[in-house]
Structures are given as structure tokens and as C-alpha cells.
Amino acid sequence: MAIATQGTASNYLQRAPSPSGLADVLELILDKGLVIDVYLRVSVIGIELITIDARVVIASIDTYLRFAEAVNRLDLTQTEAAGLAELRGNGSGEKAKGALEGAKDAITGNGKRDKSRSN
């Protein structure tokens, strides 16, 4: 239920009367508009344009695994969704995993030491 309402009811339509940020503007003025032979074309430097054709991206093992991972992590019965979305949104999945492994190592290390001491 929490999953269904995440993102939601009040947020189903974002209505902006004019372009409200670089993302809106970029797609309007870099890809569209009249193209005329000109003396000089101002180049856009330092703004990385990431254009991904979803049809290409979607048909790859990598994407399949990512979809599978996302579906496997769904908790269909309760409220973990927001937390998961946050983790993924920050791209911090890796970091979290690293931290967990670190913790595991530390515990193992302690365990060994305890063991050798008890001998």
C-alpha cells in the first residue's frame, strides 16, 4: 500500500508554464528549433548531455538484471519502499554494501582474536 502511494496522488501532474531548469531548456534549444547554415555555431562546453535511447538500454542482460534486482527487493506487503528508493536514488547501493562488508570483516576479525585468546 505504501508502495502504491509513493510518488503520488498529489504529485501525478507537474504543470510548469515555462521551462524551469536546465533540463527543460536543454532539450528545447539544443535538439529543436530552426537550423540555418551559419557563420559560427556556439559550442556548449562543460555540460554533459546524456542521451540514452531506452530501446537499446532495455534490451540488455545488464538491464534485465537491474530490473530483476529491483523487483526482488520489492516488499509488496509493507513500507520499505521509500527507504529502498532513497538508497537507489543516491546511487549509494555500492557504498552501503562496502560499509556492510567492512562491518562483517571487523566482526570476523574480532571473532578470530577472541578464539585465539580463549585458546
Add this chain to the structure above:
Amino acid sequence: MTVETPSRVASYAYGVTRSDIAPSVGAGVAGADVRLVRHRGLAALVSDVPSEGVRARRRDLLAHSDVLQTAFAAGTVLPLRFGSVFVDDEAVADELLGARHDALEHLLQELEGAAELSVRASYVEQAVLAETVREDARVARLRAASRNVELGEAVAAALAAKRDRDTAAIVAAVEPFARDLVIEELRGPYEVMRASFLVDQGQLSAFDRAIEAVARERAGVVVVRCVGPLPPHSFVRLGGN
């Protein structure tokens, strides 16, 4: 003795409008004042840039859009793509307004009183995946069986079918109020659709009501973003260009 060589300037062009329209447009790219270059009933919105070019920054991109948006409030505008620089104002008059006079005139007539609305719809990841597991028995089965590649493939197929249905629903809802539309390429796995609609000013509120209604039907799963009224960036193709 040295002769001061004034830094040479070229003419950056934003778009084309009618010469009888006098939009009060402020600063443009690189902070320069925007003026009109007039020729046979047409006018180009222009400002100075150094003739060796400028390094476009974020604010320059926003300025290009703002100039067009402001001019559009005063009348029909044909936007040029970002970065179009002519040698000088005379070249703007000759090569842009003169050489393409009839085609530009025709476009201005055709686009009179119309605006572009940019519509993007995206899935809320968690919500659409949960919906897919609920609706698609095969996805649910593969999830339970931990068969990941097949599961991912089934999810991709389910999303593709869902995307087609949702796109068709949105287009069907707003198309009656649009004169023209352009469907654009998607850029991410959770996008539903990207499209631009050409809408008569008189139909804007009907279009708005329609998009609100169709978006509400999928609240929680789909988020729709609608920007406009914009100058007709997507509908200014010149023949043979």
C-alpha cells in the same frame, strides 16, 4: 603607437518574428542587449557576441530560452537552435530573413496563435514494478523462482506493453485539442513517453483539463510533467533543411 583594435563582434540570433512586434526583451547570451534586425516584414531577435565565439555556460542556455519565451509573449516566434551566429546584422538580414523570406513568412502564418506543450511521463519505479508483479503471473512466478535474467526480461516486456498502453491513453486524451504532435525518443528505462503538442491558444485550457484527467487516472504509478505554453520549438521545420 598602437592602434586600438575594437574587439570584433558577430550577431547571435535567437529567433524570427514579425517586424511589427516589439517585444521588450532584456539581456541575452553573454549578457548582451537583445535587439531586432528587420527585413521585409520579418524581424530577427539578435544580440552581439565576440566573433571568436563564446563558451556557452548554463546561464547562456537559459538566456536563449528566456529571450524566446519573452518574445513569444508578444507574438508568434520561430525559435532558432541554440548557438546560431551570423557574421553581422547584414548577414542576418540577407542570409536568414532574406534568403528564406517566403518559408519563414509561411511558417509564421501557420504557427500564428499556437503554442507548444512539452509532455513527459515517467513511471514511479517502485509503484510500476509492484503493479507488474501483481498483474503479470509470469513475472510473479519468476520472481518466486529467483530466475533473474528471465525475470528481468519478463519485466522489460511487461513494462514495454504497459508503456504502449499508457502512451496511447495520454495521446488519445489530449490529441483532440492539439493541431500537431511529435513523439520523441525515450531516454531512460522508466520513461513512459516524451512528446510535444502544438496547441491553439484557445484550446490550452481544454488541453490542460484533459491532461490533468488522464494523469489522475494513473496517479501514484505515472508522473506527468507538462511545460508550456512554449514557442513552437518542435514545429519549425523548413522544407529542404
